[in-house]
Amino acid sequence: METYRKQASAEAIASEAAGLRWLADAGGAAVAELVDVGDTWLETRLMRPGTPSRDDAADFGRRLAATHAAGAGWWGAAPPGADASAQRLAELPAPMARAPRYGSFGEFLADARLAPYLRAAGALDDGERRVVGRAVDRIADGVHDSPQPALVRLSGHEAARIHGDLWGGNVVWERVAGGTVGTLIDPAAHGGHAESDLAELHVFGSPHLDATMAGYDEVSPLADGWRERVGVHQLHMLLVHVVLFGRSYVGRAVDIARKL
Template identity: 55%
Template sequence: MAASTCVRAGEISPGHDSFTGSPSTADRLTGSVAVDGQRRHGGSSRDVRRGRPTLVCPCLPVVDGLSSGRLDQDEGVSSFRKGDHGEPDSVRFEAAGLRWLGEAPGGVAVAEVLSEGPGWLETARVHPGGATAAAAEQLGRALARTHAAGAPHLGCPPAGWTGDGFMGRAQLPLRGTPGPDSWGEFYAADRVLPYLAGAVANGAIDTAGERTVRRCADRLATGELDAPQPRLVTRPAARLHGDLWSGNVLWGERDGIVAATLIDPAAHGGHAESDLAQLGVFGAPHLDRVVAAYDEISPLAPGWRERVGLHQLHMLIVHAALFGGSYGRQTVRTAARYA
C-alpha cells in the first residue's frame, strides 16, 4: 500500500504500518500487486476472508494451474479447499509447513489441515475479523515463540519433507543436511542467486543490475552482514513461515477475540528477521506493534532496522523472477545498499 510519508530505508514509518526498503518502495510495489492485494496464488486468502459461512461454491480456476474454492462440511463446519494441478507437490509442501509451524509451543495459530490428496489441500476456514492493535501485539509475541521452536540448520525443510520446496510458483532450495553455518553464505547461495537468472532472462534486471546483485551476494557470503538471532532462538536456525507477506496473515475471531492465523507457508529454517521483514514488503496492519511486542519477549539484535531491506531481498528477487517489472528495479536498489 502506498506510503503517505517518506522514511529512511529500513525504518517503520511513523503513523504507517509497514517497513520500507527505500522511501519509494511501497509506491512502486503497489503498481505490481493485483486488484484486492491478490498476489501469486490468485488471492485465495482474500476469498476466505470475504466468504460467508453458509456459502457453497465449486472450485474455481485461478492462476498458473491453481484452483480454489470454499466448501461447507457436514455439521456446519466450513472449510477452504485449494488445488494445484500444475505442481501437486506444492500443496503437499504447504501442508507439511502448516503442521510443522503448528507444532511450535505457544506459536502463531496456523490454518488447520483437514484433509489432503494429490494436488489438493483442505483447511479449516477462518471466520473473518478486522486486525486490531491488541491482535497485532499478540501476533508479535506468538511469532517470537514460533521462531524459538527452531530448526536443525539453515535451509532445513519442514519435518517429514524431502527435496526442495516452493515459494508460490518458484522452487525454494532446501537442505536435508547442514550446509553453511554463516547465514549470509546460505542466504546468498539459496535465497538470492538461484532467482537472478530468471530475473535477467525476463528483462526485470539488466546487466548492470545483475552485477550489483552479485556484489551484494559476494558480500553476504563473507559473513560480514551476519547478525545473531533474536534472544529466544537458541537452535541453529529459527522456524520460519518463509512467505510472510500480509496476505498470508488472516485476522479472524476465535471465542470473540481477534487473532492472527497464518496460511500458505514456505516453511524452512532461517533467520527470524526474514519473517519480520517480509511483513513489511506489501504493508501489514499495526506492523510497528507486531515488531515491538516481538522485541519485548525476544529482543532483536542491534542494528536490525538497517537489515530490513537485506531480509526483504529474497522476496523481491523471487517476484522479479516471476513477474518482472518494477520488482527488478527494487531488487537492484535494495541490493545496492548492501553491495
C-alpha cells in the same frame, strides 16, 4: 465444518502441508487448520475474517516469536518428512538442505535463497544483475550476518523455525471469541533467520505492524541494528517477485542491492 480448498502442483501441496504442520507444532502463532490433503489439493478450516486491534497485532508478534524459538535443525532445514529437493514457493523451486551444509546464515541466504532467483530473473539487465550479484556476494561473505532474536538464542538453535514467505497477505486475521488472531497461511517454512519473517512483513505492510514488532521485541528482543538489516532479508522476496512479475519489482530490488 466449512473448508477452503486449494489446488496446486503435487510438490507445492506437499510443501505447504508439511510447513503448516511444522509451524503448528511450534505452539506459537496460530496456523491455518489442515483438514485434509490430496495429491494436488489441500483443505483448511474456513476462517472468518476480522479486523485486528493494536493489541491483537502485538499478540501476533509475541506468538510469532514463540514459533521462531521452536527452531530448526540447520540452515535451510525442510519440515520433517518433506522432500528437501522438491520444496516450492509460489510454484518456484525452493530447494532446501537435506543435512547441515551451511556454516552461516549469509552463506545459506546467498546460495539457497538469492542466487537461484537471481539466475532466473530474466527481467534484470546486465548492469542490474551485476549490482544484485555484488550484494549477494557480500551477504555470502557474512557482512550482514547478525544474532538471532533472544528467544531463538535461548532455545539453543542456530536456525529459527520461520514461515519463509511472510508478506502481509499470508497472515489471515481471524475473528474469534475475544478478539482477532493473526493466523499463518501459505508457508514456505524452513530453518532460517527470524528477522527474515519480520522484514517480509514490511514489504507490503501489515495492520498495526509497529505493534507487532513491539510485541515481538517485548518477549524476544531483536539484535541491535535490525532496522538497518531489513533490506538484507527483503531481497529474496523481491527477487522472487521479479521472477514472477517482471520489471515492476526490479527498481526496488536493485535499490536495496545498491545499499547493501
